[in-house]
Structure formats: structure tokens, C-alpha cells
Amino acid sequence: MRIGYLSTLYHTSFILRGSGWMEDVGLNASWKRFPNGPAMVEAFQKGDLDLGYTGLPPAVIGIGKGLNIKCVSGGHVEGTVLMGIQGYKVKGTVKDTLAQFEGRTIGTPRRGSIHDVILRKLIEDFGLSNEIKVENFDWAEFILDAMMEGEIDGGCGTPPLAVLGRRQMEAEVLLRPSEMWPFNPSYGIIATEMFIKSSPLTLASFLRLHEDACNLLREEPKEAARIVHGLMGIIDEDFALEVIGVSPKYCASLPREYIDSSMRFVPVLKEMGYLSTDLRREDVFHTEVIETVHPHEHHYYGARL
DSSP states (O other): OEEEEOSOTTSHHHHHHHHOHHHHTTOOOEEEEOSSHHHHHHHHHTTOOSEEEEOHHHHHHHHHTTOOEEEEEEEESOOOEEEEOTTOOOOSSHHHHHHTTTTSEEEEESTTSHHHHHHHHHHHHTTOTTTOEEEEESSTHHHHHHHHTTSOSEEEEOHHHHHHHHHHHOOEEEEOHHHHSTTOOOEEEEEEHHHHHHOHHHHHHHHHHHHHHHHHHHHOHHHHHHHHHHHHSSSOHHHHHHHHHHSOOBOOOOOHHHHHHHHTHHHHHHHTTSOSSOOOHHHHBOOHHHHHHOOSOOOTTOOOO
16 A cells, blocks of 8 residues: 555554554555645655545545545544644634734645645635735745744644644644534545555555544543554654643544535635536545544544643
8 A cells, every 4th residue: 555644643544654554454554744635645646646645635635636536434523623833822713813814924834735725714714815925935934934933823733733833833723623614624534536446445444444543642642642653753642642632532434424514615616716516525535434433423523642
């Protein structure tokens, strides 16, 4: 299997790469890191990947352009936060909090990423599109550098960005993930239709381990942090544990709430010019395998941290 992954520490890619679980069941994989979801979708277009970890909007954009990929599993929901440099505070309403950035710039990952889409939609909904500038970065890590250099006032991205911001410059989380887009599909497992058809047993074995890793993140975060630390080395366990706990909503299933939230991106992506046609649920999701692997109720809101 050729699997694409991002630098997001709470994705199960880090558990599966660092635990040896895949080798224990005879699953062999080559892993390639990408800076963001859109770059991963481009690799799918080139035929370089079988599976990938990404937010749903980039995958939906690719599907809308004719790319034969499907979301075969969930992984995490509500993984987008908004943070601001010192002086920015949580206000009475979401709009009040966001309006602090009038005349200012917020950094976010590449255009078409889930964070970029959520931020731009939120700004538009509150009539602030002409007041707040959004600057995109190819690597999420550069957002914090720009904040520290005073080039931007806020950053929108994953929980690791929020933890680093708090640690390095006392940046405050202004909007929590649930406030920005409830039940948004932080990431899912994307597979090519060819891989789904040609390797259903391999896919099922992978998704079982993916679910086991989701359970570990949710139920035994200290052990998950230990594995991440062992794999990364430079990432200390306390940092990994803090990241895992920001939005501990981990599960492999594809419940109605996950799918409905994902499909709400379709009209938004059309408005933004990324899609020229409507997409149906079956255009985006292939649920048969995960329904066999995870037939019971989802665990996204069953966190026990």
C-alpha cells in the first residue's frame, strides 16, 4: 500500500507507523508525507497513492474534477481552531471574536484545505470578507512563524498549531473546533476506487487497525503519546498528549452526522468556485467496508479523557 499522510500528530498514521501493528498482521506500506490535503489530492491524480489521510474538502474538490477516489472511513471530527496573538480575546459571540481581526490578516493552510474553507465561510457568513484578509501557507508550521514575526495576527489550523502557539507565544485559542463548523470531518481515510475493488480484504485489515488506533487515542492517550514520541523523537510526550486532548473526538466510523457535515461543504465549494456540479453522497463515500469493520455506534463524542 502507498499511503499519504500529514504532519498532524493525532492522525492514526503516527500510531500505525510507530506501533508495529501493521507488520504484526502482515500489512506492508510505504508512507509519504504531504504538506496539506490539496497536495495529497494532486498525488492521487498522478496515481502515486492508494490511501491517504486528509480533510474532506480537498477530496471532494478532486472528486468533482473526475478523480476516482472515495472516503472509506472517518478518523476525527472538529479539528480546526482559530488562535490570535497576545491581545486578542474570546468575545461574547463568534462574530464578535472574529471581528477583532478587521483590517488584519489570519494565516491558514493552502487554499482548498478544510481549514481554509471553514475560515473563509465563517468570515463570509458574518459579512467580514472585505474586512479580514486570509493568507495561505503551504506548510502549516509557517503560520506560527509568521505570527511570531508579526506578519499576521491570527492562525487557523489544527490543534498542534494551537498548542505550539500557546507554548511559544502565549497565543490564545479564540474559537474552538465545535464553534467553527460542528461535526466537521477533520480528516478521513481516502482510497482510490481501484484499490477498493482490487484489495477489499487488505483495506478491511487496515481499517481495523485504524479503528484500534482511534480507540487508543481516545481511551489511552498517554500510551498514544508515548508511541508518537517514540516515532518522532523530537516531539516530547507531554506535547503529544496536549495535542491529543484538544479535541478528543476519534473514531473510524462514517455515521450520518459525519457524512451530512461533509456534504454541507459541497454548496460552499461550489460558491467558492471549486466545484461546477453537485455531488451525491455516493459520489464521495464508500461505506461498505467500514460498516463491516465498525457496525456499532460511533465514538466521536464518547471521549473519556
